[in-house]
Amino acid sequence: MQQQIHVPREKKYLNLKFEFSAACSGEFKSKGGTMQSELTAKAERIGFVLREYGAEMLQAMVILVVGLVVLQFTMRKLKVFIDKKTKDSSRANTILYIVYILLLVVIITSALITLGFDSRNVFRLIILSALAIIAALLVLRPYLPTLPFKVGNTVKVGALLGKIEATTMVNTRMKTFDGKTVFIPNSKILNDFVINYHFTPTRRIKIDIPIRHVRDILKTKQLMEAIMIEDPRVLLKPARPVVYTLNLTDGCVKMGARCWVNNTKFWLTQCDLLEKFLTRMERENIVLAGRRQAIRVFHETPLQLSGGDDNPGIETQAGPGAEAPSFSAVSDDDEM
Structure with a gap:
């Protein structure tokens, strides 16, 4: 057991x-x-x-x-x-x-x-x-897509104006005329408008000057043409220097000077010509058109503004339904 x-x-x-x-x-x-x-x-x-x-x-x-x-x-x-x-x-x-x-x-x-x-x-x-x-x-x-400029060209890409310093496969380095260094993506350059100022060897200068009196038209035209011809930087080709009468308004006559120069001399030549125009016109008593304003006064009742014997005053007419005086300024620049 x-x-x-x-x-x-x-x-x-x-x-x-x-x-x-x-x-x-x-x-x-x-x-x-x-x-x-x-x-x-x-x-x-x-x-x-x-x-x-x-x-x-x-x-x-x-x-x-x-x-x-x-x-x-x-x-x-x-x-x-x-x-x-x-x-x-x-x-x-x-x-x-x-x-x-x-x-x-x-x-x-x-x-x-x-x-x-x-x-x-x-x-x-x-x-x-x-x-x-x-x-x-x-x-x-x-x-392959290529950039429309070379190193050393002065170009305008969108709102940027400057000189091209270097290019890579990704971006472009630009030096603006106020001393800034800008790196622009190549994709933006290819998708935006580009102005290459070195694509052609010459460039046209455009200077518009308004004068006061109509009687000075011929004198002003001869003076501006003579100044451009005397400057050795102004070229005779592709077109000779010429002055046009561009516009006529109540306040001025606008004269336009046109001439061709080399691309590398464009900026300095334009500044020098403008300075010579102004200096010679002042010497020849050609009056430039300045800013002029006309003031219209409206009132419900006629008013007599007396300024003494030398100032007989200005009579104003009433505007329909107006309760208080109102002023409006009209400028010659607005009309132009």
């Missing part, structure tokens, strides 16, 4: 807990051992690669870093040299791109050969890639 042994519930719980803990500990130890072995294998492989190819990898890295530094320095010096030899920015940029690609190919080839790659395969791959890039630049460049 078998004898049953009674085990308390608390002791059973402790035995189960001990068995579960032992199982988890064994599983963790087995996983930890596996991970440790994998890390050890990776470290051994890395150590083997460094022992076998460490020197070559270090030499290739040195060649690549030093080559890129020398490449940047060489390209800066070459850009300065090319800018002195040619004013065509598009041609200069094409030459710089080609030289940059060729030198970069040489640097990458040297680094790969140092690492132990087959030199024949490296040369074939890199030369084919370089030729493909150069051919794409030469063939596709005429069909």
Whole structure:
């Protein structure tokens, strides 16, 4: 007859807990051992690669870093040299791109050969890639959007007026005449209107001057034409200097002088001609038309404004239905 042994519930719980803990500990130890072995294998492989190819990898890295530094320095010096030899920015940029690609190919080839790659395969791959890039630049460049100016041109882009200092693939650097440096995105330039003042070698000067008396028309015309002809900067082609009678109003006669000069001399010539016009007209007693205003006074009853014997006064007429005086100013400028 078998004898049953009674085990308390608390002791059973402790035995189960001990068995579960032992199982988890064994599983963790087995996983930890596996991970440790994998890390050890990776470290051994890395150590083997460094022992076998460490020197070559270090030499290739040195060649690549030093080559890129020398490449940047060489390209800066070459850009300065090319800018002195040619004013065509598009041609200069094409030459710089080609030289940059060729030198970069040489640097990458040297680094790969140092690492132990087959030199024949490296040369074939890199030369084919370089030729493909150069051919794409030469063939596709005429069909790509180009900027309508060159470095050194004076242009107006939208509301900005200045001189182009440099252009890149992303933006254009402009120096305005008040000393500001503006970076304009090329996308804005291509989508906005552009006035290039160096597109043609000459430019027309336009100066309008209003005079007071009609009897001075012929005298003023001869005087302005003589001043323009005497100036050596004024050109006879594409048209001779001429003066037009542009407009006639109650207050003035507007005279317009037109002449052609070289683009580089436009601003100074225009300022000098205007100064000569004003100085000579003052000397010849030609009266310029100034701003003139007429005042009309309306009142419901006639008024007599007496100013004494020297000033007999001004009689005003009443406006219909007006309760108080009102004033309106009429200017000759508004009529013109």
